[in-house]
Amino acid sequence: MAASARKVTAMFVSKIPWTVSSKELREHFGKFGKVRMCRLPFDKETGFHKGFCWIQFNKEEELVKTLQEKHMLEGRKINVQRNIGNSFETEKGNYHD
Known part of the structure; x- marks a missing residue:
C-alpha cells in the first residue's frame, strides 16, 4: 500500500512528566480507543524515560x-x-511497550 494511502494511526507525545509510566499512558489514551502500542524510550545512563513516546x-x-x-x-x-x-519504528533505545 502506498504511504499516501496508508491511514495514520500513530501519534507523538512529548512533555511527559518523568514519573508517568507506560501503563499510565496506555490507561490515559485508552479512554479514546484501543491502544495498540505505547513506545516509551528510556535513557540507559539515567534509567528515566526521555519525556516522549509514540502511541x-x-x-x-x-x-x-x-x-x-x-x-x-x-x-x-x-x-x-x-x-x-515511521520514526517510532526506527528510533533506537530501550522501550517499554
Missing part, C-alpha cells in the same frame, strides 16, 4: 478523537501530534 491506535478515528482533546498527566499539559513518517 498507536487500531483505528484512525481513535487517533483523530485523541488529537481533538487537550491532555494533562499529573497536573502537567502534554503535547500530542499526529506521527509523520
